Amino acid sequence: MNTGNSMSGLRKATVSALLATLLLVGCGGEKPEAMLASAREYLAKHDHKAAAIQLKNALQKNPELAEARFLLGKALLDGSDPTGAEIEFRRALEFKYPADQVTPLLARSMLMRGQADKVIKEFGKAELSSPEARADLQTALGQAYLMQSKPDLAEAAFAAALLAQPGYPSALMGQARMKAGRGDLPGAVALLDVSLEKSPKLYEAWQLKGDLLAAQGDSAGAMVAYRKGLEIKPDNLSAHSAIIRGLLAEGKLDEAVKQLDAMKKVSANHPQTQYLRAMVAYQQKNYPVAREAVLQMLKAAPESPYGLQLAGLIEYELKAYPQAEAYLQKALPRTPELGIARRVLIASYLRDGQPGKAMNVIEPVLDKIDKDSNMLALAGQVFMQNGQVDKAGTYFAKAAALDPKNTGKRTSLAMVNLAKGDSDVAFRDLEQVAAADTGNRADLALIAAHLQRREFDQALKAIASLEKKQPDNPLTHNLRGTALLGKRDMAGARKSFDKAVALNPAYFPAAANLANLDLAEKKPDEARKRFEAVLAKDPKSIQALLALAQMRAKAGGSTEEVASLINKAVTANPTELAPRLALIGLYLGKNEVKSALSAAQDAVAALPDKPEILDAAGRVQQAAGDFNQALATYGKLAALKPDSQLAYLRMAEVEVAAKNKDGARQSLQKALKVKPDSLEAQRGIIMLDLDAGRLTDALTVARDVQKQRPKEAIGYIFEGDAQASKKAWAEAVSAYRAGLKSAPADGGELAPKLHWALLAGGNAGEADKFAETWLKDHPKDGRFRLYLAESASGRKDYAGAARQYRALLETQANNPAVLNNLAWVAGQLKDPKAIEYAEKANKLAPNQPALMDTLATLLVDKGDTARGLDLFKRALETAPQAAAIRLNYAKALIKAGQKNEAKNELEQIAKLGDKFPAQAEVAQLQKGL
Structure with missing residues (x-):
């Protein structure tokens, strides 16, 4: 064989790594130096695979060839193998290859492995001779400091790089990243342009420029930058990925497929390629192919949160809900809190007839979705399926208020009209949307609205329409049962609930409704069997297990018996919050602090990053008198949720219990830094100031609240209550009157306080006059009338109390609380109707x-x-x-x-x-x- 001709031909053509291997095997007599020269040529052409093969063959013949070690490290680094690259760079140093060339690349390979600490420790004080080497190493150190969130040190390192070699492109890139991190995206792009003028083939700079332009909404400019980078380095998977994602976002599916084909030619089996293959197939609705691709990706990267998320989405579309749940549960803690993983997991539970699990997933984020109409609407569906109609209606209305003008969401517009009181138009629109919509959102919103208004016949009509769409959905029959309960048709309700559990024996809301009917009929054994039937189909049902525990507790069961039932839920669902919180709550409620501590410790060990668990553990530690440990636990909670005031409010409670009132005030001030209008923190500071005799400071906080909430009563209530605590009745009256003037809608809370302050200040006549005027202007203010009744009763003015209670009965004839109180007052007056009132109260609320x-x-x-x-x-x-x-x-x-x-x-x-x-x-x- 003519080796020279063969190798000459090989160098003139672009060949695959496999062909290069075969040729090299056939030419075993080639010298290491020739292989080394060949490898240099491959590296110049960015063919790192062929270069690596040449270099490995050369090293087989001469393992101590320092340049081959160095070049092999470079080829492996270019081929995204930082582990192998680091090994070769260290061997090159062992064989005395120049440190100026090796050290910066060694640092770079370590950074690719996430070893920022090691880079700083090993090379932070390294001295290199050439300006370019110093600039390269300082740039790597700057990136390491960025990875450690030390921007000042990173800035200094990039400045040192530019001092060593002015205009050094990679250092300019580092500074651009810092500008971008501070939100100055245009400034970052300008720096990159300077970098690219000096080094137009710096593909990483083109990649970063594309990312920054995309972040600014310049998708066309981003695409140009990505393609520039790809021209320079055709095997740059990040550029391929960015282009494919951009094309998918623009709906250019055919072009995305072509780009994916190009990516496959570069690295068909790379996890990133497989992930994008799955994404493209998902967009094409080719779910079997998408599933196969994402499984290939997950073999290589089993913990990838976005791979797990995509796998969950695919299984959801394939209606494989248990598999979707498994993937999405793993992805959930590592994807955005309000991201697609949570949404699809909730939807998956709803479609699979597991509304209780859907509730567990949405509850932790309910305080974060006020500006997300889709999540609010989803919350409405969750509450609806869990039988909580009032809450469902509330969330549907909130969703509507955020998105009333979207013609694709006429449901929302109808709910807004309903909230405004334009019920005729609202219900007509809802009915039309529900009739045209193949889904059930409009139906559920319509049904929820009717049930909230206790319009049970109209609700039944809407439920009948829903049944035509979803006759086999247990929710439909559970809703019918709820409406029939409202009509006091117990037999009809039971029949509907029975139909729901017949369709899905694990459907808890219907089982719970049947159990409640059984309990009302004094059939506790039948009620228990309802939950046992759910467990027969779903042995891990948290709701059923906890319902059994609750039943046992109400029946007088011992703490051990109830705890045993809750522990079954814990064992069946070790990563779920509800059973662990129930167990801790049980022991705390029974004042069994040692058992509560044990349960809390187990919960923290199993779920160390769950805020609810840390909160419960802190409460138990506080109850045990271990204030230092409670503060440490709440410190962890603060670190976990830095944007939440809860941890600092809890710390304040602990400090008060420990009699460290100064510490409590400091914690409350920290809560205000997180949430400047936190009423809880402001109320706490006012109480501490009053306790310490600092009335002026307390009033300053109250007036801050008034400025923050000018149309609310709470600031004036704080001021009035502060004055009242010092028996400054005239000042208290003045504050309450100012509150009524500024926030008349909140008179329900202010009016009783003003009346009380007038009485306490010795102005009984003025108090009576105010009460008379207020009731004349607000005849339906039952809250104020109830206050007057209770106030008169407390003064032993039973006749006055009776008058107010009788007036309340004129509008609330079947209010058992009012009847009960009137019965007691009538008894004091020896009124023969006292027992009649009490009998009626007990009949209404047995x-x-x-x-x-x-x-x-x-x-x-x-x-x-x-x-x-x-x-x-x-x-x-x-x-x-x-x-x-x-x-x-x-x-x-x-x-x-x-x-x-x-x-x-x-x-x-x-x-x-x-x-x-x-x-x-x-x-x-x-x-x-």
């Missing part, structure tokens, strides 16, 4: 301990002791911790002559100590036994 207590007391006073005592027993079975009811029961037992039983009840109350304020009366009763 099994309510407070209502049962009133009726029982009145019955015993009347002489119907047996029924009265029975009612007391039932009330205490429902609310065993209600010490006030137990005290009334003890008094009734004494009247009935059952002194031993009364003694036992009083002893239970006495054990509560200071937790029950009426211990003096308890002691007096004990003495009389």
Whole structure:
């Protein structure tokens, strides 16, 4: 074989790496120096693969060939193999290849591996001789400092690079990145243009310029820059990717396919290529091909959040909802909080009949979606499917208010009209949209609106329309059952709920509705079986497991029994928040702090980055008196959520508990830095200032609130309450009056405060005059009338209280709370209708301990002791911790002559100590036994 002719021919043509390998194998007699020269030529042509093969063959013959080591490192670096490049560069240094050439490239390869710390530690003080080498290394150090979020040191390193070699292109690129990071995108592009004038073949600069132009909305300019970079380095996958993404964004699918074909020729099996192949196939609705491509990508990069997200989207379109869930759950923590992963995961749960899981996913972001109409509408659907109609309607209306002019969202416009009170137009529009829409958003909005307004017949009509579209959707039948419940058609409601669970036995909202009907009919075993049936189909159902735990708790189950049920939910769903929070809450509610601490520690270990878990753990630590640990936990919460005031508000609570009021004020000031109009922080600062006698400081904060919220009452309430705390009644009255003038719509809160301040200041006549005028101008203000009734009752003006309660009944005839209070006041007046009022209250709201207590007391006073005592027993079975009811029961037992039983009840109350304020009366009763 003529080796010279063969190699000469090879150098004149562009050949594949495979062909180069075959030729080299056939020419085993070639010298390392010739292979080295061949490799240099390949590198000059940017054919790093062929160069690498030549260099590896050369090194097989002479492993100590320093230049071959250096050039191989360079070829591997160009081929995106920074690990292999680093190895070869270090070997080149071992064989004494010039440090000026090796060190900057070695630093660059380490940066590609994310080793910024090592670069700074190893090369931060390195001395190189040539200006270009110094500039190159300082540029690498600048990039390392940027990766460490140390902009000042990065700026100094880039300046040192430019000092070593003025106009050094890569250093200018670094400065451009810094300008871009500060938001000066035009300035960054100008620097890049200077860099490209000096080095027009710097493909990285073209790439960055494209990114910056795209960020400014100049997609055409960005595309030109990307293509320039691709001309210089045809195997630059980043440029290929950017061009394909840009074409997809512009809807140029055919051109994207052509660009993808070009990318495949460069690196067909690279994960980035496979990802884009999946994206293109997804856009083409070729979901099987998209699935195959993304699986290839995930083999190489199994933790890629955007690969996992795309895989979830593909499985969703293929209606493989469990697979979609698995991918999206993994992607969720590492993709944008309100990104597509969360949206599709929620939609997937809704389509798969798992609204409870959808609720778990949307709840953490409900406070962040106020400006996102699509997320608000999605929240409306989630609440609707979970049977929370009022909340669903609220979110649909919020979505509508943000996007009323979009003709593609006539649902939103109709909801806006509805909110404005133009109900005829709104409902007509909603009905028309729902009839034309193949989806269910308009139907759900229409149904929610009717149910909120208690227009059950109209709701049933809308549900019938939805059923024509989705006859096999359990939501449809659950909604019908809800409407029928509103009409008191219990049999019809039960039938609809039964239909829903027949379609999907794991559908929790319908099962819960059936369980509630069972409980109302005194069939707790049947109710329990409803949830057990859900678990038979979905053993991990958090809602069903927690519902069983709640049932056991209400039935008087021990803490251990309830905890056991909650722990089943924890074991079945170890990464879910709800069961862990329920377990912590159970133990805290029972004051079993050690158990709560254990549950909190387990929760933090399993979910260390969940704000809700850290918040719960901090509360437990505070309850345990471990204030330092609680502060440390809230410090982690603050680091995790730097844009949230919650951590600082919690810290303030801990500091107050630890009697460090100065520390509490500092924490509240930090909360105000995060949220300058935080009412919670402002209220806390005012309370601390008043406690310390700093009335002027407290009033300054109150007036700041007034400036921030000029059309709200809260600032004037703060000012009035501050003055009232110092018994400055005239000043308090003045503040409350100013509030009523500035925010008349908030009179419901201000009017009672003004009346109270007038009374407290000794102006009873003025107070009566104000009350009369206010009720004349606001005859439907039930809140103020209720305040007047309770205020009169507190002053033992029972006749005045009765007048107000009777007036309330004229508009709220079936309000059990008003009837109950009127019953008690009437009892004090010896009004024979007292029991009648109490009986009606108990009928309207059965099994309510407070209502049962009133009726029982009145019955015993009347002489119907047996029924009265029975009612007391039932009330205490429902609310065993209600010490006030137990005290009334003890008094009734004494009247009935059952002194031993009364003694036992009083002893239970006495054990509560200071937790029950009426211990003096308890002691007096004990003495009389």
